[in-house]
Every structure is written in structure tokens, then in C-alpha cells.
Amino acid sequence: xxxxxxxxxxxxxxxxxxxxxxxxxxxxxxxxxxxxxxxxxxxxxxxxxxxxxxxxxxxxxxxxxxxxxxxxxxxxxxxxxxxxxxxxxxxxxxxxxxxxxxxxxxxxxxxxx
Amino acid sequence: xxxxxxxxxxxxxxxxxxxxxxxxxxxxxxxxxxxxxxxxxxxxxxxxxxxxxxxxxxxxxxxxxxxxxxxxxxxxxxxxxxxxxxxxxxxxxxxxxxxxxxxxxxxxxxxxx
Numbered sequence: 001x002x003x004x005x006x007x008x009x010x011x012x013x014x015x016x017x018x019x020x021x022x023x024x025x026x027x028x029x030x031x032x033x034x035x036x037x038x039x040x041x042x043x044x045x046x047x048x049x050x051x052x053x054x055x056x057x058x059x060x061x062x063x064x065x066x067x068x069x070x071x072x073x074x075x076x077x078x079x080x081x082x083x084x085x086x087x088x089x090x091x092x093x094x095x096x097x098x099x100x101x102x103x104x105x106x107x108x109x110x111x112x113x
Numbered sequence: 114x115x116x117x118x119x120x121x122x123x124x125x126x127x128x129x130x131x132x133x134x135x136x137x138x139x140x141x142x143x144x145x146x147x148x149x150x151x152x153x154x155x156x157x158x159x160x161x162x163x164x165x166x167x168x169x170x171x172x173x174x175x176x177x178x179x180x181x182x183x184x185x186x187x188x189x190x191x192x193x194x195x196x197x198x199x200x201x202x203x204x205x206x207x208x209x210x211x212x213x214x215x216x217x218x219x220x221x222x223x224x225x226x
Binding site: 035090094101106 | 119203207
């Protein structure tokens with residue numbers, strides 16, 4: 001079945017450590033996204049990529065980095081510069097420009113202690 | 114810039130009663146509109162979407178939403194809710210011709226037995 005796989009589902013890290021969240025899709029979608037979800041704040045866009053080897057900052061990119069070396073993969077690194085990294089992270093993908101359904105992964109809950 | 118407002122953060126409703134979840138958007142151009150549903154600790158799933166044509170759109174599980182251009186609204190309704198409808202619902206907007214999707218802050222629907 002086609003879809004988006006995020007791993008791991010739960011992740012614990014010590015403060016000051018970088019951590020990388022995985023996102024893989026087999027939908028052959030061109031565009032991929034990372035969102036952060038906090039209670040009562042909806043989904044906030046961190047980074048998005050419309051094509052391989054290209055990506056753009058979203059609304060809250062500070063403290064995060066991404067890469068898009070392959071069409072099916074869009075990993076997110078949460079760096080030590082991110083002031084409040086504990087959150088639920090969602091990866092999504094779309095095909096085409098605007099007006100199309102976004103397919104989401106199951107999310108990764110990151111807890112920094 | 115596009116924006117979405119979901120005024121109700123939580124909506125409690127008794128089982129088999131009707132419900133309306135409100136969504137208003139702001140945009141200077143034509144838009145596509147979406148409702149997504151999220152169950153606890155999961156990703157988002159598309160519930161229904163308005164792209165063009167009939168302003169009333171329906172989902173397979175009894176929800177419907179009506180696009181009202183003059184009021185810039187896309188409220189979600191269901192005539193009779195079930196316990197299984199308990200979830201968080203997100204309204205989203207995408208400006209035609211652009212890749213970015215903006216999400217509202219979400220409305221938690223709590224169905225009371």
C-alpha cells in the first residue's frame with residue numbers, strides 16, 4: 001500500500017543533542033512537508049520541499065534542518081538550537097500545485113529531557 | 114497571505130445530536146478548502162475537500178461542509194454524531210496555484226454518551 005512512513009513513533013533525547021526524524025513516502029509525490037503540532041496551536045510549517053535537492057523554510061524553521069537527496073525521503077533534524085523541541089512532528093506529501101490532498105504520516109512524538 | 118480561523122477549540126455534544134464545527138478563512142485569491150480529522154497520536158486524514166463546482170461537499174461517514182464565498186466560511190456539519198466521531202478536526206486552506214496549505218488551530222469534538 002502507498003503511504004508515508006515516519007519513524008520512530010516515539011523518541012526521547014537529552015537536551016543539547018541533535019536528533020533526526022525519518023520520513024519516507026512511496027506515493028511518488030513531488031512535494032514533502034514537515035509540520036510541528038503543539039496543543040492549541042494547530043499545525044505549523046517547518047520546512048517544505050517541492051523537488052529533489054531543493055527546500056524552503058516554513059513559518060518556524062529556526063533550530064531545524066532538512067535534506068532532500070531522494071524523492072521519497074525528507075528527513076528532519078532537530079538541532080540543539082531549537083529552544084523548545086518537545087512536540088508532535090508530522091510529515092506530509094502532495095502531488096501537484098495547490099488544491100490537492102495532503103497525505104500524512106503517523107507522526108513522531110519527540111520528548112527532550 | 115492566507116489564514117484560517119477555527120473559533121471553537123472544543124465542542125462537546127451528546128451522541129446522536131447534530132454538530133457544527135466552524136471555519137472561516139482569509140485570502141485575497143481563490144482557494145481550495147479542506148477538512149482533516151486526527152485521532153489521538155495519529156496523523157491527519159482527509160475528511161472532505163472543496164475544489165470547485167457544488168458548494169456542498171460530503172464525506173463517506175455523514176459529514177458535510179458548505180463553501181460560502183461571501184462569508185468566507187467552510188463550516189463542517191453532521192446531523193447525528195457517534196462516539197467514534199470523537200477526534201480533532203482541522204480546517205485547511207490552499208490558495209490556487211500555490212503549494213502551501215495553511216491549517217487552523219483545530220477543534221476537538223467530544224461526543225458524550
